[in-house]
Amino acid sequence: MTQTSTPTDSGTTAPQALSPQDMVCFSLYSAVHAMSQAYRPHLEKLGLTYPQYLVMSALWAAEAPPTVGMLSRQLQLESSTLTPLLKRLETMGLLTRRRDAEDERQVRIALTGEGQQMHGRSAHIAGCIAEQSGMSVEELLTLRDQVSRLRDNLRKG
Amino acid sequence: MTQTSTPTDSGTTAPQALSPQDMVCFSLYSAVHAMSQAYRPHLEKLGLTYPQYLVMSALWAAEAPPTVGMLSRQLQLESSTLTPLLKRLETMGLLTRRRDAEDERQVRIALTGEGQQMHGRSAHIAGCIAEQSGMSVEELLTLRDQVSRLRDNLRKG
DNA sequence: GAAATATATATCGTGCACGATTTAATCGAC
DNA sequence: GTCGATTAAATCGTGCACGATATATATTTC
Structure with a gap:
């Protein structure tokens, strides 16, 4: 199937064909999907997706309400990904989004009581x-x- | 920030807060994104996304045109993901989708000359x-x- | 202190990725 | 051979994820 060990190649045909199974990148790629699937049944009970769970984990571990930018740097996600995700969590009542009084460009993300409480249920x-x-x-x-x-x-x- | 090593916890507060940085799942998750970014400049020259590149890799390594189901099992992707992706690659002229004469439920994916040729450019x-x-x-x-x-x-x- | 520059979020468009469902073909039992 | 069950793709709706862009605030330059 993958023929990594059968060098039938004799010049005219294609370069040695690395199948996905041989690649480090694919092992990571497929492992992430498997991981997400493994989390799914647990997270369903909390009503969270895996990326939402990561954001909640960052908030649970934070000492003080971070800004969107801080979350962006920590999780390596763009604001175009985080903003809608955070809005969904806000709609669920798990966090609040408030512009920082010191710097009105920034938005501070703070857990609600309900959001804080979920930490225990996810432990x-x-x-x-x-x-x-x-x-x-x-x-x-x-x-x-x-x-x-x-x-x-x-x-x- | 992550306070993994500062057990200030004293009962009333939350369970030990595992920050994303401490988690295996997050290392995989962020590594996949970094990997995708690393591939991006190379794949842009081919006009491919990373998942499209994976599919092409599977086709380059295959001995005979696989079915959608075979690709689905190999790459661990649902048909709901593969079908539109394959349609895009077909539109680009890299492959053909043809129903199998033996079993009309199945769809065989075959590389075009152009698709075959791209293997060299990606090597x-x-x-x-x-x-x-x-x-x-x-x-x-x-x-x-x-x-x-x-x-x-x-x-x- | 007004204009130019930089920074922080948000918005928009495209392409994954999945679960749930649909459609269509094959297989099995009888 | 027909009916029911199974299998293979495709479709639909939702939620990531990004690059490019827009908007709005802050900072710097002069």
Whole structure:
């Protein structure tokens, strides 16, 4: 099927054909989809999508209400992605969006009581996923660091 | 900011707040975006998006024209994702979509000459990305296998 | 302090990506 | 051979995700 190990190639035909299965990028791409699927049943109970959950996680971990720009830098998402997503979370009653009095260009995102409360209801999820991953905590941490390093290098380049 | 190592928590407040940066899922999520950005300048010259490039890669590596279902299983994408994507590639003149004579439910995807030819023009890209990753080939292969294992485990669970 | 510049969000258009549903063809039971 | 069940694509609606652009506030220059 993928014929990586069958060099039948003899010049006239195409360059060695790397199938998606051979590529690092595809492993990441498909792993993200699998991850999103794994989260889905848990997040459905909270009424969240995976990207919404990431934003909520950032807010739960923040010491003070961040601006849209801070979230944008932390999550590496454009304002054109975040703005509508944040509006949806606002409509759900999980957060508020308020222009900063000091700098009216910025918008501060603050959790509501309901948004804060959801943290407790989400606390078990990470553990479930970790278990489902079939990898040890050590392996997962190593993998996380390797993947983060790859990401940072790609950004710099 | 993320306060992973500052256990100021004392019961009344939220459970330990895992920030996105601490999570394996986020490292994968952000790495995929970074990867897509890294591919962008190369793929722009071909007029392809990253998912379109994946489909083309699958076709370049295939021995015979696969069906939509085969591509769906290989790339783990729904027909609702593939069908419009394939239609765009067809419009670009890179492939043809033809119902199988043996089984009229299936649609066979075949490269056109132009689509076949693009393989050569894309051959250098993987190497550029590998270089940009700042990781050795060995490291990349190990990472690929680890990430693939994680993905497969998540799917099974 | 007015004009030029820079920064922070928001808006718009396009293309994934999925779940749910639909349509159409094949297969099975009888 | 016909009816019911299964399978393969396609369609529909929603929500990311981005680049390009717009808008509005802040900063800098003069």
